[in-house]
Amino acid sequence: MNGRTEVISIQQANPQGTGAIGIAETKARAGALLELGTAFMKLQADTAQTQLGDANIDSEPRPAPREEHFDVVIVGAGQSGLSVGYYLARKGIKFVILEARQRVGDIWRARWNSLRLFTPARFDGLAGMRFPAPAHSFPTKDEMADYLEAYAEKFALPVRTGAKVDEVNRHGGRYVVTAGASRFTADHVVIAAASYQKPKLPDFAALLDPAIRQFHSSAYQNPSQLRPGGVLLIGASNSGAEIAMDLAGTHRVWLAGRHPGHIPVAYNGTIALRVVIPFVFRVLLHRLLSVDTPIGRRVRPAHLVHGLPLIRVKPQHMDAAGINRVARVATVKDGKPVLETGEALEVENVVWCTGFRPGLDWIKLPIFDESGRPGQYRGSVTGEPGLYVCGLPFQHSPSSTMIHGAERDAGYVADAISERMRIAKN
Numbered sequence: 001m002n003g004r005t006e007v008i009s010i011q012q013a014n015p016q017g018t019g020a021i022g023i024a025e026t027k028a029r030a031g032a033l034l035e036l037g038t039a040f041m042k043l044q045a046d047t048a049q050t051q052l053g054d055a056n057i058d059s060e061p062r063p064a065p066r067e068e069h070f071d072v073v074i075v076g077a078g079q080s081g082l083s084v085g086y087y088l089a090r091k092g093i094k095f096v097i098l099e100a101r102q103r104v105g106d107i108w109r110a111r112w113n114s115l116r117l118f119t120p121a122r123f124d125g126l127a128g129m130r131f132p133a134p135a136h137s138f139p140t141k142d143e144m145a146d147y148l149e150a151y152a153e154k155f156a157l158p159v160r161t162g163a164k165v166d167e168v169n170r171h172g173g174r175y176v177v178t179a180g181a182s183r184f185t186a187d188h189v190v191i192a193a194a195s196y197q198k199p200k201l202p203d204f205a206a207l208l209d210p211a212i213r214q215f216h217s218s219a220y221q222n223p224s225q226l227r228p229g230g231v232l233l234i235g236a237s238n239s240g241a242e243i244a245m246d247l248a249g250t251h252r253v254w255l256a257g258r259h260p261g262h263i264p265v266a267y268n269g270t271i272a273l274r275v276v277i278p279f280v281f282r283v284l285l286h287r288l289l290s291v292d293t294p295i296g297r298r299v300r301p302a303h304l305v306h307g308l309p310l311i312r313v314k315p316q317h318m319d320a321a322g323i324n325r326v327a328r329v330a331t332v333k334d335g336k337p338v339l340e341t342g343e344a345l346e347v348e349n350v351v352w353c354t355g356f357r358p359g360l361d362w363i364k365l366p367i368f369d370e371s372g373r374p375g376q377y378r379g380s381v382t383g384e385p386g387l388y389v390c391g392l393p394f395q396h397s398p399s400s401t402m403i404h405g406a407e408r409d410a411g412y413v414a415d416a417i418s419e420r421m422r423i424a425k426n
Contacts, residue, residue, distance in 0.1 A: 081192030105145030209335030235353030
C-alpha cells in the first residue's frame with residue numbers, strides 16, 4: 001500500500017552516532033516497527049520500549065474493530081489513488097481513500113532534499129487541476145507534495161490519513177480491509193500503492209565492515225548523513241546517478257553498476273522541452289511502449305528489471321563532477337566491497353541504490369505471479385473481480401508510475417468499476 005515501506009536502514013543514518021548495526025541484527029530488533037522508507041532507524045532504547053509496549057498491548061483484550069462499508073476502498077493517497085478518487089467522485093460512487101502517512105503528499109516530502117521531478121510542470125498536473133508552476137519548470141519534491149494535498153482538498157476527496165492498512169482479504173463475497181482498529185468492507189478495492197515498498201539488498205550487504213556507514217537510498221536525505229571520506233553508491237540507475245551528483249561536492253564518490261543508457265539531450269534545453277520530452281513522455285513511454293503493442297510486450301520484462309534510462313544526469317555530467325563510474329559490486333571480502341573486476345574499494349560509506357521488492361504481502365489473496373507482482377491487465381486483477389491495482393511499474397506502459405500516466409490508468413480503473421457496478425444492478 002502507499003507508504004507501507006519496510007525500512008532497511010543498516011546502520012544509523014544519524015551523523016552524530018558512532019555505533020554500527022548489521023542487517024540481521026537490525027531486522028531482528030526492528031522488524032515491522034520500522035516504516036517509511038525515508039525515515040532513519042530509531043535509537044535502540046526507543047525501539048526496545050516500543051516493542052515492550054506492543055507486547056503489553058497484545059496481552060490485553062482489544063475492542064472489536066469499527067466496521068464501515070463503501071462501494072470502493074482505495075489504498076493509498078498518492079497520485080494514483082487521488083486520480084481514481086477523482087473519477088469515482090464524478091461518477092457518484094461512494095468510496096474512501098486510506099493513507100498510512102499523516103498528510104497527503106508525505107511520500108514525496110520524505111524523499112531526498114534536492115530532488116526535482118524529471119518531468120516539467122506541464123506534465124505534472126492531474127485531471128481537473130493543472131500544476132501551479134511555469135510550464136517548463138521542474139517542480140521540487142515538496143512542491144509536488146503540496147500539489148497533491150491541494151488536489152485532495154479542492155475536490156473534497158474522502159482521505160483518511162494515518163490509516164495504515166494491515167490486511168486486504170475477502171470474506172462472504174466482499175473484500176475486507178483492516179487498518180488498525182478500523183475495518184472496511186467493500187465490493188471493490190483499489191490497491192493504489194506502487195510496488196516500491198521494501199528496500200532490496202544483496203545478502204552480502206551484512207558482510208561489510210561495521211565501521212562503514214551504510215543505508216538504503218530510501219533513507220537518504222542530504223550529504224550530512226555520511227561520514228567524511230569516500231562513498232560508494234551501488235546501483236547506477238536514476239536514483240543512484242542523482243544522489244551521486246548530490247554528494248559529489250562534499251565526498252569522493254564511486255558509482256557502481258550497469259549503465260542503463262541515457263536520453264542524449266539536455267533535459268532542460270529548448271529542444272528537449274519542446275520536442276524531446278513531449279515525444280519521450282507522451283508518445284514513446286505512454287503509447288508506443290505498452291502491454292497492447294508488440295514492441296511494448298517485448299521490452300516490458302527488461303524494463304521491470306532495469307527501469308528507465310538516465311533522464312536528467314548524463315555520463316559527461318558525472319565525469320565532470322569527478323564521480324568514479326565503476327563495474328558492478330560482486331561481493332564483500334575482508335569487510336570491503338569488491339567489484340566484478342576484482343578491485344576492493346576503500347570507502348567510509350555505502351548507499352544501496354538497489355531498488356525495492358514489491359512488498360505487497362499484506363494482500364492475503366492468491367493474486368501474485370512468480371515474480372511477486374499482481375497478475376493484472378490494465379489494473380483489473382486476474383481472477384479477482386472487484387480487485388484492482390493502480391500505479392504499478394509498466395501496469396500499462398512505462399508511464400504508469402509517472403504522474404501523467406497515473407491519470408490515464410486511474411480513469412480506466414474507475415470505468416471498470418463503474419461498469420461492474422452497472423452490471424451487478426441489472
